[in-house]
Amino acid sequence: MSEAVQTVRAARPRKPAAGRGWRPYPAYRDSGIEWLGRVPGHWTVTPLKVASLLNPETLPEDTDPNFEFVYLDISNVDGLGRIIDLAPTVFATAPSRARRRVRSGDTVFSTVRTYLRAIAFVADSGANLVASTGFAVVRATRSSDPRFLAWYLQSDPFVQAVMAHSEGIGYPAINPSTLGRLPVLLPDLAEQRAITAFLDRETARIDALVEKKRRLIELLCEKRQAVITRAVTRGLDPNVPMTDSGIEWLGRVPAHWDVWRGKAIFTESDERSPSGDEELLTVSHITGVTSRSEKTVYMFEAETTEGYKLCRPGDLAINTMWAWMGALGIAPRLGIVSPSYNVYQPHDQRGVWYFDYLLRTPAFIAEINRWSEGVWKSRLRLYPEAFLEMRMPVPPPEERTAIVATLDNRLQPEQRLMDAMDRSIDVLREHRQALITAAVTGQIDVRNEVPA
Numbered sequence: 001m002s003e004a005v006q007t008v009r010a011a012r013p014r015k016p017a018a019g020r021g022w023r024p025y026p027a028y029r030d031s032g033i034e035w036l037g038r039v040p041g042h043w044t045v046t047p048l049k050v051a052s053l054l055n056p057e058t059l060p061e062d063t064d065p066n067f068e069f070v071y072l073d074i075s076n077v078d079g080l081g082r083i084i085d086l087a088p089t090v091f092a093t094a095p096s097r098a099r100r101r102v103r104s105g106d107t108v109f110s111t112v113r114t115y116l117r118a119i120a121f122v123a124d125s126g127a128n129l130v131a132s133t134g135f136a137v138v139r140a141t142r143s144s145d146p147r148f149l150a151w152y153l154q155s156d157p158f159v160q161a162v163m164a165h166s167e168g169i170g171y172p173a174i175n176p177s178t179l180g181r182l183p184v185l186l187p188d189l190a191e192q193r194a195i196t197a198f199l200d201r202e203t204a205r206i207d208a209l210v211e212k213k214r215r216l217i218e219l220l221c222e223k224r225q226a227v228i229t230r231a232v233t234r235g236l237d238p239n240v241p242m243t244d245s246g247i248e249w250l251g252r253v254p255a256h257w258d259v260w261r262g263k264a265i266f267t268e269s270d271e272r273s274p275s276g277d278e279e280l281l282t283v284s285h286i287t288g289v290t291s292r293s294e295k296t297v298y299m300f301e302a303e304t305t306e307g308y309k310l311c312r313p314g315d316l317a318i319n320t321m322w323a324w325m326g327a328l329g330i331a332p333r334l335g336i337v338s339p340s341y342n343v344y345q346p347h348d349q350r351g352v353w354y355f356d357y358l359l360r361t362p363a364f365i366a367e368i369n370r371w372s373e374g375v376w377k378s379r380l381r382l383y384p385e386a387f388l389e390m391r392m393p394v395p396p397p398e399e400r401t402a403i404v405a406t407l408d409n410r411l412q413p414e415q416r417l418m419d420a421m422d423r424s425i426d427v428l429r430e431h432r433q434a435l436i437t438a439a440v441t442g443q444i445d446v447r448n449e450v451p452a
Contacts, residue, residue, distance in 0.1 A: 022444040033183050036157060040442040043187045049180030052149060053139040057101035059130060065092035069128035072102065074110050074135070077118035079429070080207060081154060086129075094130075100137045102129040107138040107150040112173040114162045121150035136179055144184070148192035148440070151199050152184055155437040185441060195439050198446040206432045213421050213428075220414050220421075225362060227410060231403050232358040233393060245393065249363050253393050263388035265355070266316060266344035269309070273336045276305030281335035283319040288329025288356060308336035309343050314352045316344040316359070323382035324372055326365040330356040342384050351400025357407055358392060 027041040039045065048054070059067075070086045071094055078084055089098070102108060104125045110118035112134040122129065131137060138153065140146040152158060161182050166172035186192065234242075235254045243255040253259065280292045289311070311317050311331045319327035319341055330353055337343065346352050358364060371390055372380035395403065438444045 022438075022446065022449075025442055025445045028442075031183075031185075035161060036183065036185070036441070039185055040187065040445075043185050043442055045183050046143070046186060047181050048138070048184050050141070051144040051184045051186060052141055054176055054180050055100055055137050056139050057103075057137075059091070059099045059101060063091045065090065067091040067128075069094075069098075069130045070126060071095070071098050072108065072129060072131040072135070074113070074116065074118040074132060077108070077110070077120045079117060080210075081117075081120045081150075083120050083122070095132070097133040098130050099133050100131040100135060102131050102137055103139065105140065105146040107146070107153055108135040109138055109153050109162075109179075110134060111136045111162070111166075111176070111179060112171055114159060114166060114172075114174070117154070117159065119150075119154050119159075121147060134173075136176060143189075144186055145189055145192040145196060147196040147200070149184070151196060151436055152440040154433075155440050156433060157437065157441060158182065158184075187442075191447060194447050194449075198449050199436060199439055202435055203432055206428050206435075210425055210428050213425050217418050217421050220418050224411055224414050228357050228407060229361045229363065231407055232354065232361065233363075235395060235399065236403060236406055247391050249367050250391075250393060254395070256396070258394040259391055260394050261388065262344075262390050262392065264347075265392070265394060266346055266388065268384045268388070269315065269343045269345045271310040271343075272307050272339075273305070273310050276308055276336060278308075278310065279333065279335040280305060280308075281311055281317065281331060281333075281337050283317050283322075283327050283329060283337065283341060285322060285326040285328075285360075288360070289317050289331045291333075291335070305336055307339065309339055309341060311335050311337050311343050312345070314346060314349045316346065316355060318342045318344070318382060318387065320381050320383070324365070324369050324380040326360045326368070328359055342382075342387070344384075344387070348397060350397035351395075351404060353404045354395065354400035355392075357404070364392070 025040040028038040029041045031037060031039045031045050033045065036045070068088060068090050071089050072083065072086060073095075076083055076085055091098075100108075102122055102125050104122060106122050106125070108118075108120050108122060108131050110116060118135070138149065140149045162174050162179065163172070165178050165182070166174045187195070233250060233253060235257070237254075241255040242252040245251060245253045245259050247259065250259075281289055282292045283289050312334055313331055315331045317329065317331055317337050319338075321327075321340065346355070367390060368382055368387075369380060371386040372382045373386070374380040394400075439446055
């Protein structure tokens with residue numbers, strides 16, 4: 001058995017629990033593809049290049065520099081296949097990878113880092129939509145319904161097959177010819193449309209429930225951030241005398257606080273691990289600095305972590321590529337981080353977790369964006385010379401410690417509730433994905449499903 005087949009079979013999801021009349025098809029046959037297994041007897045197995053046109057239109061190098069279009073990058077597709085935060089540009093200033101033209105009814109499929117699942121059906125492309133070459137643009141032929149094809153491309157077996165056939169370390173990718181040879185399952189057009197209607201309806205129900213939970217989390221986060229922001233910029237005593245900080249984003253602060261540049265608080269550290277045997281840490285805008293083993297991370301690890309940066313307890317680690325999102329935090333333990341991160345040692349360890357709260361407030365993250373360099377928001381970088389010039393409030397050490405203790409205690413109930421909501425969203429998304437896979441691979445027969 002090939003390594004690719006083993007990878008796909010190992011990742012094959014379980015079928016969703018029977019319910020609401022979802023039953024298997026009456027007859028199955030061997031698909032002839034080991035990782036697909038048995039499929040409904042009347043379905044056709046065909047290469048993707050037969051069911052679709054791949055990358056049918058490309059902007060030439062001599063395109064008019066003033067040609068206006070909307071650019072679609074991998075970061076513009078969320079985990080539910082929605083296209084977000086698009087921005088207009090012109091050919092002269094667009095990234096060199098902005099080349100693939102997209103039409104209404106196309107599906108964009110990330111061929112680089114496919115594990116991110118940047119896969120989206122484009123219902124309305126607008127006048128000029130151009131995707132990155134990190135996508136394959138998939139246009140259905142007459143044998144396939146565009147929406148069904150989009151659902152199939154999101155199924156677990158197909159995504160896992162693409163990942164198994166991708167090559168490269170760090171940014172694995174599949175080439176178009178290999179992608180075109182991967183198999184697609186096709187019932188007749190009427191059945192494709194019935195499956196599409198079923199998935200449109202059922203996923204909309206799940207998505208609506210997820211959105212309600214996400215909105216509750218957002219409200220809790222807003223409340224949490226308001227509590228944090230007030231504590232780290234105003235202190236705990238509402239009656240303390242205040243003074244103008246001289247910083248626009250900060251405003252007034254307690255009169256006895258200092259306002260220092262980053263270099264008066266931190267020193268950049270470039271200490272390297274000679275062996276790379278220390279615990280590997282990751283830095284997230286959601287959880288700060290945590291052990292990589294505690295998180296679901298899809299990036300391939302380097303062959304060796306020798307020479308990675310040491311990060312000691314109390315050090316500040318900043319993910320240079322994602323600082324604009326707030327990917328930074330204080331390290332809770334000894335470990336190593338990517339050489340592309342920046343590590344800063346505090347001059348005073350007392351109350352150092354105050355800075356974990358302060359530097360991740362929305363106001364300070366906005367300030368990070370102002371100091372960062374780069375043309376595109378998703379490509380902004382916060383370099384050490386900029387961070388060390390940024391100004392921030394600094395309470396006395398004992399007050400920093402008191403603020404941290406108060407916030408840790410005050411925020412626990414909201415954090416427990418948010419964690420529970422996050423877990424329930426994960427369960428709903430897993431069910432959503434299992435339902436898509438079951439329907440488009442023929443594990444369940446939904447031809448007679450009617451709206452409830």
